[in-house]
Amino acid sequence: MAQELLWIFISALLINNFTLAYFLGICPFLGVSNKLDTAMRLGLANIFVMIITALAAWALNTFVLIYAPYLRLISFIIVIASTVQFVEMAIKKWSPELFKALGIFLPLITTNCAILGIALFATNKGYGLIEGIVYALGAGGGMTLALVLMAGIREETRVLDIPDVMKGTALSLIVAGILSMAFMGFAGMFSAA
């Protein structure tokens, strides 16, 4: 059991990295990743929302959707968005410091495809409650890792002499491609063992 959970975690963190292998959450990856500090906080907020989503998805799957599977998409979207909103209000009341640290990112993340992605993938793979949470931790951690790496690289590229047409998204995408290639190497880590 423990080994299985570890496998789920590592797989979501490195091998099937949400950003670099599944292309989920690319918008913040390209948009917000120009400062290390912001990237870090966005990543943390991401992990947080993902865990809540995994919980919500599990509850919906077990209690509601066995009766009406065709409502899956609509109910996921609505429940996730409102849960995050609710949790945001709760945090604001009980822990202003945490609220300040997560800041604007919390509501923004709700519309991120990675969040719906984690609910859908966890459902497709038939994960239970604990597996779902571990999966969310791994996926969120993987996104944070990708964001922070990208932010670090972009801080470096700012001082480089780059042709004008290359600046901005084009460069980010090519950097992301190289990062993604590097992450593909992790796939060999387990098949060899």
Place this chain on the structure above:
Amino acid sequence: MNTPDGHWDVFVKGLWKENPVFVAVLGMCPTLAVTNTAINSLAMGAATLFVLFFSSLLVSLLRKVIAKQVRITTYIVIIATFVSLVDMLLAALVPDIHKELGAFIALIVVNCVILGRQEAFAASNRVGPALLDAAGMGVGFSMALLMIGVVRELLGNGSLFDIPVFGSSFEPWIVMILPPGGFFTLGFLLLIFNTVARRRATRSSIVTKA
């Protein structure tokens, strides 16, 4: 807006000037995730076009009824309904492609291109222009997807729509159909797009000066 010219503009701007992929850089997940073959790109483009078209129709028809405070939620529910529909349609008509696209069909819901068009255009325009706008954006999006898909399949598999093009002596660049290839292809296409757009801009500014 009422001249035929105006209508044409509404349609055409999605193809080039405001292309959702190359200019606005929106809707990146499907753009990169499912474009490993031309046929997948085409299916994804068509599915997105369908959802965008009918969501715009409904949002435009209901624009006076939807309360401002809950508009985003309403759009999402409308979009999610059509996505569920497309999901079931594809599963029934082309089960192979549906299997390959997997969860990415469902993820059309969070494609920012669709929500963006509802908020920016359909919610404040009559049905006719709204549909033209949706069609233009949808076709522009599909076109971009198809371009990426064609490049990736040609280089990564040596084929086009599953028909071999280069013959047996061609060594496929496997990396192009894997995730990094998606990033590279879009990166280089953006580069070409930027260069062309810039050259056009310089030329037109010279013309206006003269």
